[in-house]
Amino acid sequence: MILLALNPLSLLRAMPGACAQGLIWGIMALGVYITFRLLDFPDLTVDGTLATGGAVAVMLIRGAGMEPWAALIIAFAVGMLAGMVTGLLHTVLGIPGILASILTQISLYSVNLGIMGKSNQPINVDQYRLVVSSRYISGDALMKFKFYGGVVLGCLILVAILYCYFGTEQGQAIRATGCNMRMAKAQGINTDFHTVLALMISNGLVGLCGGLYAQYQGSSDVNMGRGAIVIGLAAVIIGEVLFGKFCAGRKMAFAFTMVSVIIGAVIYYAVIAFVLWLKMPSDYLKLFSAIVVAVFLSIPHLKGKFGKKGVAE
């Protein structure tokens, strides 16, 4: 009965935005995939890094008059620095990974306020040639095509670069470090160095995402990264649950997995748009996100627990 009161058209109208957000957050999810899956490191730095990327990009464009695309490169670099801090806290000072990342995340809150001077800084799409903006998706067909084409192409280029990188000696050393640290050391891999390196690449991607997202929403906010890790995890897990079988054993499986992580982010935002359309108060969004992640995270475990009975006996 309630459903009758809902307008399907408004759901349809919400989808382009959800899709765009998903694609942008997909880049962040790739970063989370690198730490969470490849390195097996619970990195909470990203909540801070995302806002740092946004803050750096906005302030550079507005304050220093930098080209928006160039500001993204700096956002990536600054993200790498944040990852390096977490990495060094963990490897050099021996602080447990999750705690090291929380320390960096918290300190980044102050850093971000310092960069912006206050908690929120707007950036106007009319004044600057922003790389992405929510305005573009309400523009004419050509503008829409350029926007989506550009974002999708950008994501695919990132996937291609990461695919190649993790096939190099250095990339393989990172994967070995994450998979089996004793083996990695026995093969002469400096596991500390490669842990830091992976955290830097991951947070670089998150910083890049922050820079893009700030441009997309037209402002940078000190709280824009709160709960980012949950969204990243959701994307990774949705991608794995839905496309895991499709990707496994395939040639270039890793590239397919990364694409599925980005699609996972898009699906996540589509689901969010859907529940908002169902008139769920937006205050409950974070609770809802956490439940989605908890459900998807528990699926493999529950499958193993209850699926086994039928097989074993």
Place this chain on the structure above:
Amino acid sequence: MMNGGTKTCALELKNIHKTFNPGTINEKIALDGLDLKLNDGDFVTIIGGNGAGKSTMLNAIAGVWPVDQGSIIIGGVDVTALPEHKRAKFLGRVFQDPMTGTAATMSIEENMALAARRGKRRTLRWGVTKTEKEQYREHLKMLNLGLEDRLTSKVGLLSGGQRQAVTLLMASLQKPNLLLLDEHTAALDPKTAAKVLELSDEIINENNLTAMMVTHNMKDAITHGNRLIMMHEGKIIYDVQGEEKKNLHVSDLMAKFEEVSGGEFANDRMILS
């Protein structure tokens, strides 16, 4: 040892001490003034009861943790101060747990490529080259396990025996100064264990490697290698080689054990082998 003019020292351990949890109720003196010299080409088997310090000695050589005292010299290089990953260039290692020696989520060829670059800088060059793939295929053929057709299979899909075989192969891709085998057949069923042991002999002989093998199987300790040492409470208490070793019987070793451990050895799991 007598004709030492031509032979160099593959490994020298000088007065190695290691105490775990010092100053606590769990204090354990694991290595207590250990001395050992290995000649190039020596294949030493190492036996001893639980807690005698066999694996601890191998871990000390590999640099899993720093020793409290003493020095470790491999092929003439003092490695005592080097971290584990820097010592790796001298060492090939196979562990007791088949899961430890390989990266499960990576393919066979990637695992081999990681091992082929042991001790080298990890650059941005491609991780596995085409020529390497062919080499690995040839190497894997020698194992007779059909793995040469599964280069891109994840190592996690292999059985324990297959994984140990691959780990052995990996250890020899980049010829090590010293091969450390830490009870590497203990987790395998008897048939597979015998095969892996046979393969170990082959690889050691073909590549003319210097090797140390910890085992709790006294028969294996006698039949393999050219030298046998027995450890007890962090020290080497018995060291035989050549003809004398060949003529050993399990009963001789048992008697030796009884002697040092005052009969309590009867409860030890070594008696089971």
